Amino acid sequence: MNAPTRRQLLGTSAAGAAALALAACSGGGEDAGTSGASDAGGTSGPRTVTDATGAQVEVPADPQKIVVLHYAGTQALIDLGGKPAGTAGLGTTGGQQDVKKFTTPQIWDVMKDVPVIDDGKGNPDVEKVAELEPDLILATNALEDSLIQQLKDIAPVYQFLLRGGERKEWWVRVQQVADAVNRTAQYEKLQSDWQAELKAAGEKYAAVTGDLVVGVYDVYEEGNVYLWGSQNMAGTIITPLIPTWSAQEDQAVQGEKSAEKAVAVEQTLDVLGDANILFYGTDMTAQPNPLNAAYQGSDLYTQLPAVQQGHTYPFGKCTVAGFSDARYSLGQVTAALDALEG
Template sequence: MKSPSLSLAAGVAALGLALAGCGSSGTSEDGSAGGATRTVTDATGAEVEVPAEPERVVTLHYAATQPVYDLGFMPVGQGVFEPGIVPEDIEEEIESVPVVADAEEPKLEEIAKVEPDMILAPNIYDEEVLAQLEDVAPVYTFTLRGGDRAKWTQRTEEIADALGVPEQVDELQSEFQSRQQEIADTYADVIEDNNTVGVIGAYEENSFYAWGEENMTGTLLTPLGFTWSKQENAIVEDEPEPEATLSNEKIDSAVGDADILFIDSNLRAELNPFMKDLQTTTLYKELPAVRNDRVFAAGKNTVAGYTDANYTLDRVEEALQGIQEK
């Protein structure tokens, strides 16, 4: 993802007018305008004074939006997201939340209009953009890119700290780990017989995405007892992050050793056009996992939070049950 440009500066004058119309969106020095405050340390190490009980939170990326609703909150403004990645039971509610940031940059005037008392921003913005956001409300920066990108549970912990509900993360994690253990125990024989797993996605023409076990989906699958594809691990070994974009011609050398192949989808088990195109290629059709009918849609490879993680476990459990019944 590219860092946003400085084109935001053009909207600063209009932002001032919007803020004047909205009234105060922060707290006074004694905290009286927005209630009590507390100081938290964000993902960059910066100390940020935020409301003790935030009520109007803006999330500038879906990687924060999902943890926010996982933790029992609903944002008043959010970053753009693709159709189908929101759970069906809250889809209508999420879609009613104003979109105040696109894939590249926040929309300052739109953010000001929703009068946030805190902004959750990914660690992709430069200092000038952050300064402009801070004129609207306190900004807590969370981890999206960098060496900790794969640690989706850490990102949820960061969001929970910003929201003042760290205890809720412990509950989510305990329930999730218990479920992983239950699946591992229930389907131990199936996993032992189909032990090697590979995970791929496709996001552009004539190429696919390989994921090593140290990435997000690995934290979901390896605790179940699977062994990651040695080919796939080797391919991403020298990458800055354990993931790589490869031409379709390399599909066999990437996951040809996988007994089971889990592929990227939305939260409806729907595949995007690039993945559908990959599935029409001869090399894909010749993969052992494909010939043995061991390919399954498993939700988003980029795990935003516990909703994504549990959806993947749903699909994996469904796949293992189907194999067991054959």
């Protein structure tokens, strides 16, 4: 098929937005592919926004058919009240195959019927994207330039943050998606509520956490344990409640761009041995992947002080996609602190 060009899509986006707005006035739920209410107001012309690569991107004022090429962007869009017309699959990790376990029930309920536009291995399928005739494509800042150019022949492409030293600030990704789809007011409400939740939790558990030293890990390949330092995504959720991070772990990831690193399992006692509470990566049902479960049965792991004290707890996904992931993990942390408090 001949893919619609960016110029054709931008030329029709205003008419499409007006038609959908008229339909919404007569009632009915939000259809797949609509972004929901935005900050566009009466504006029908395109907007120019700056994406994570620094590129200036001309986007529709109120995009109605948004295709997202990575789940992190999909969760961000849904957290903002939208629904994609197409999405990348959730993927698998550490041998797990049940994709529903990688997201919250609320997110899954929105995205379960959305067409998947990747090849099953996490790579966008350009033909599948084109078939959906999007008026906006949300891509990551990790894709090859050649692929981005192909996608630009279909629709405007806005690249959001996925890789890089700043990725610990997962909320910036949500903010970027909000900017692209004109939902900044919704983002500001999400961020305000989140900061209030963190503050309240920190105050509630201050008497419990004073003597705690925390470490976070996961396992993604046999023979290695993956360390997440305090200056990473998990740290932004945990440190407002438990301020003291494992010095050994932070030392181990020092110099890494994203404060994360895989080390040999033989180094377990040297990189997590000073922590008296450990959180480990899991799916969204609090289950570790098979590789992590096997690591937890190893002799070295069982020698860790936190393990011997029974202070090991599930965290959720250490790669935080958006506010839904973050709230799940905050709940896991507070549940652990409740257990310690007795």
